[in-house]
Amino acid sequence: MDCEAIRELMMDVLYGEADATATRLLEEHHARCRVCRDELDALKRLRRDLARWSLPEEVRPRSRVAGRALPFLALAASLLLAVGGVAEFAVFREGERELRELMAAQGVQHEQDIQALRAPLTRPANRDDEALLAAMRQMLKQSEARQAVLLNASLADLSERTEAQRRYDLARVGAGLAYLEGKTGMQVARTTELMGHVLQASQKR
Amino acid sequence: MWPTDEELVAAFQRGETSAFDTLVGRWDRKIQGAIYRMVGPTEDARDLCQEAFLKAYRGLRTFRQDARFSSWLYQIAVNVCRDRLRRRRGRTHVSLDELGETGESPPVAVGPSALDLVEARDLSRTVAGAVAALPEEQREVIVLKEYEGLTFLEIAEVLGIPVSTVKTRLYRGLTQLRQRLEGQGIRSRAPVPVSMS
Numbered sequence: 001m002d003c004e005a006i007r008e009l010m011m012d013v014l015y016g017e018a019d020a021t022a023t024r025l026l027e028e029h030h031a032r033c034r035v036c037r038d039e040l041d042a043l044k045r046l047r048r049d050l051a052r053w054s055l056p057e058e059v060r061p062r063s064r065v066a067g068r069a070l071p072f073l074a075l076a077a078s079l080l081l082a083v084g085g086v087a088e089f090a091v092f093r094e095g096e097r098e099l100r101e102l103m104a105a106q107g108v109q110h111e112q113d114i115q116a117l118r119a120p121l122t123r124p125a126n127r128d129d130e131a132l133l134a135a136m137r138q139m140l141k142q143s144e145a146r147q148a149v150l151l152n153a154s155l156a157d158l159s160e161r162t163e164a165q166r167r168y169d170l171a172r173v174g175a176g177l178a179y180l181e182g183k184t185g186m187q188v189a190r191t192t193e194l195m196g197h198v199l200q201a202s203q204k205r
Numbered sequence: 206m207w208p209t210d211e212e213l214v215a216a217f218q219r220g221e222t223s224a225f226d227t228l229v230g231r232w233d234r235k236i237q238g239a240i241y242r243m244v245g246p247t248e249d250a251r252d253l254c255q256e257a258f259l260k261a262y263r264g265l266r267t268f269r270q271d272a273r274f275s276s277w278l279y280q281i282a283v284n285v286c287r288d289r290l291r292r293r294r295g296r297t298h299v300s301l302d303e304l305g306e307t308g309e310s311p312p313v314a315v316g317p318s319a320l321d322l323v324e325a326r327d328l329s330r331t332v333a334g335a336v337a338a339l340p341e342e343q344r345e346v347i348v349l350k351e352y353e354g355l356t357f358l359e360i361a362e363v364l365g366i367p368v369s370t371v372k373t374r375l376y377r378g379l380t381q382l383r384q385r386l387e388g389q390g391i392r393s394r395a396p397v398p399v400s401m402s
Contacts, residue, residue, distance in 0.1 A: 007376050008369060010376070011357075011372040017356060043383065047351065049332060049386060050347075053336070053352075055238050055242075059241050060234065129226075132226075132229070139259075
């Protein structure tokens with residue numbers, strides 16, 4: 001493969017999306033082409049520099065509460081199971097009936113503990129998320145209001161322009177009619193003058 | 206188990222509007238970060254992020270889920286960025302000054318000296334300026350790949366272009382960034398290929 005063709009593979013390798021075949025092809029090319037080999041190294045260094053562009057605090061992604069809470073919930077669940085298991089072993093020797101009673105009690109206890117663990121997952125969001133939801137709803141309302149204002153402004157503007165156009169058109173029509181009237185008046189006056197000349201001439205004869 | 210994006214979308218389409226709140230909580234920071242890197246200062250990013258989620262809210266009822274929800278959301282974000290940049294009267298990138306004093310913190314290091322902190326902050330600003338100076342189509346791909354971590358296939362979905370085009374734009378963008386940063390003495394030099402298709 002030539003250097004141009006290898007570039008797509010280079011992108012795959014650079015970003016960890018290359019399969020074994022692509023990786024092998026790139027390595028084979030690099031064994032022959034130092035320029036491409038050095039270029040890949042330079043791009044790896046570049047990526048380290050690009051990673052130094054940090055976002056302002058207010059824009060930085062935050063880790064989810066659930067993401068942080070889940071390991072603790074998983075640990076708590078594991079501990080509960082471990083404790084339950086140890087308790088079962090300790091009373092095994094005291095007889096089957098007692099064991100059955102204990103297992104039933106353990107089952108009830110586990111069920112209650114699981115419900116208690118589940119409760120936070122189904123509870124409404126914590127204060128931060130509630131504030132975010134309230135802010136989001138407020139933003140939606142404000143945006144709707146802004147849209148309504150913009151629409152009214154556009155309608156008012158359109159109405160004004162239509163009225164202005166109407167007036168302009170009327171003025172033009174008026175001016176045109178006046179021009180025609182003027183022309184017509186002149187025509188009548190000329191005709192009248194000619195008629196006068198003709199009458200005078202015929203009277204003289 | 207936390208519901209997936211697709212489950213939340215389905216819930217919203219069944220009338221559970223609170224599902225959208227969950228989606229917002231899950232994605233708002235990511236989208237705002239992506240928008241910030243594509244257009245610049247925080248005020249614009251917050252405003253555009255709000256606009257993106259409003260568009261998502263309006264479109265979600267008829268969203269067909271033939272693409273990933275995240276790809277669809279990033280697509281909306283990219284489009285609002287493009288619209289904003291177009292409205293900036295022909296300027297297709299923001300200046301370093303506009304990206305400048307936005308309160309970016311230098312990365313944490315063990316026992317950094319004052320000089321280390323200043324240099325880190327300078328590098329962050331320099332990189333921000335270099336990315337901002339890229340042509341829009343390269344900047345979009347760089348942000349989505351380098352900072353949002355989308356796969357090539359996801360970026361192709363978001364931008365509606367073939368995967369090979371994504372890789373070409375990415376390569377060109379990285380090459381330009383490397384030249385710009387090396388020109389400012391940021392990294393040691395390596396040969397730049399002569400031909401770039």
